[in-house]
Amino acid sequence: MRLEYFQMIDRVVAVDAGRLTAEATVPEASPVFEGHFPGHPLVPGVLLLETMAQAGGYLLLARMGFARMPFLAAVKEGKMRSFVGPGAVLSVEASLVHEGSGYAVATGRILSGGKRICDAEITYRVLDFPAPELKAAMLGQAARIGMAVPGG
Amino acid sequence: MASAFDRVADIIAETSGVARERILPDSHVIKDLEIDSLDFLDIVFAIDKEFGIKVPVEQWTQEVNNNEAPAEQYFVMKNLATRIDELVAAKAAG
Numbered sequence: 001m002r003l004e005y006f007q008m009i010d011r012v013v014a015v016d017a018g019r020l021t022a023e024a025t026v027p028e029a030s031p032v033f034e035g036h037f038p039g040h041p042l043v044p045g046v047l048l049l050e051t052m053a054q055a056g057g058y059l060l061l062a063r064m065g066f067a068r069m070p071f072l073a074a075v076k077e078g079k080m081r082s083f084v085g086p087g088a089v090l091s092v093e094a095s096l097v098h099e100g101s102g103y104a105v106a107t108g109r110i111l112s113g114g115k116r117i118c119d120a121e122i123t124y125r126v127l128d129f130p131a132p133e134l135k136a137a138m139l140g141q142a143a144r145i146g147m148a149v150p151g152g
Numbered sequence: 153m154a155s156a157f158d159r160v161a162d163i164i165a166e167t168s169g170v171a172r173e174r175i176l177p178d179s180h181v182i183k184d185l186e187i188d189s190l191d192f193l194d195i196v197f198a199i200d201k202e203f204g205i206k207v208p209v210e211q212w213t214q215e216v217n218n219n220e221a222p223a224e225q226y227f228v229m230k231n232l233a234t235r236i237d238e239l240v241a242a243k244a245a246g
Contacts (some may be wrong), residue, residue: 073190100200102210103193123193 001025001051003032003043008051009092012058012146020059022092022145024051026084033086043084048118049075052108055094056122058142060104063096066139066150070104070124078120088112102126156203156240157233163198167191177230180223205239 001008001024013021026043033041053072060070084090090112097105104126109119129135139149154162157177164181165172168191174184181187187195196207215221225231 073193098197098200100193100196101206101208102213103197105197123197125193 001027003027003030003047006050006054007141007144008047008054009058009145015059015062015147017063018059018096020055020062020094022055022058024090024092026086026088026090028086030086041086043088045078045080045118048080048084048110049078049120051090051092052094052110052118052120053122053124055092056096056106056108057124058145058147059094059096059106060099060124060126061138061142062147063099064126066135066142068126069129069134069138070126072122073103073125074123076121076123078118080118082112082115082117084110084112084117090117097121155233156236157229159202160195160199160233160236161229163202164195167194167198175229177228177233179229181227181229181232182223199236203236203240205236205243207236207239 001010009022009024011023013023015021032044032047036042036044053075057070057072090110092108092110094106094108097107102125104124105121106124107119107121110117129138142149161172161175164170164175164185164187168185168187170185170187179185181192192209196209199205199207212221212226216223216226226235
């Protein structure tokens with residue numbers, strides 16, 4: 001994970017039509033930990049939510065062949081069950097709940113050492129890519145984390 | 153079984169917090185009930201699940217934005233219920 005760059009997923013382990021599993025390792029040091037919290041570094045809950053949202057986002061991108069972009073719209077039942085600190089190895093899972101017209105719903109959860117860290121139901125607006133640079137960046141990020149990408 | 157109108161009105165009341173008695177056949181979902189786009193996503197998700205359909209919101213929105221259809225055709229409650237009945241019938245017809 002590169003927390004400052006919002007690169008939350010390190011590697012996609014498996015992806016099919018309805019489910020994605022990925023790995024992410026919390027860095028040993030990050031400016032984020034200087035503020036959250038001094039002397040007691042913890043990954044902020046909002047970044048764990050972002051990690052789950054990205055896993056679901058990559059699942060949707062794969063389903064759509066990277067034709068459109070899922071944007072975070074809503075988080076429901078977001079539960080932060082355990083603290084996560086530097087060096088933790090996370091297993092991030094996303095499962096499709098529903099694919100609607102212009103939106104999609106997925107569940108996400110994070111485990112570490114078999115222990116539940118957090119889970120949530122996440123809604124995405126699915127829109128055309130607003131800029132070609134964004135699509136190129138998403139394809140680049142997906143390739144970086146080991147996903148098969150169109151033309152890759 | 154309750155009508156599509158009643159089922160959709162119940163969903164809107166539960167999802168958005170609008171009082172059920174305010175939701176009338178001539179209510180415009182956006183103008184009268186003040187449902188914003190995010191709440192409408194939730195409502196459509198609940199309708200999709202309740203009726204086992206996929207409400208084509210993107211197509212409807214595009215038609216309205218392109219002046220190919222009046223917004224009332226899709227977003228006034230009685231018309232929305234009719235559109236849902238049509239979608240359910242189309243699905244049943246395969």
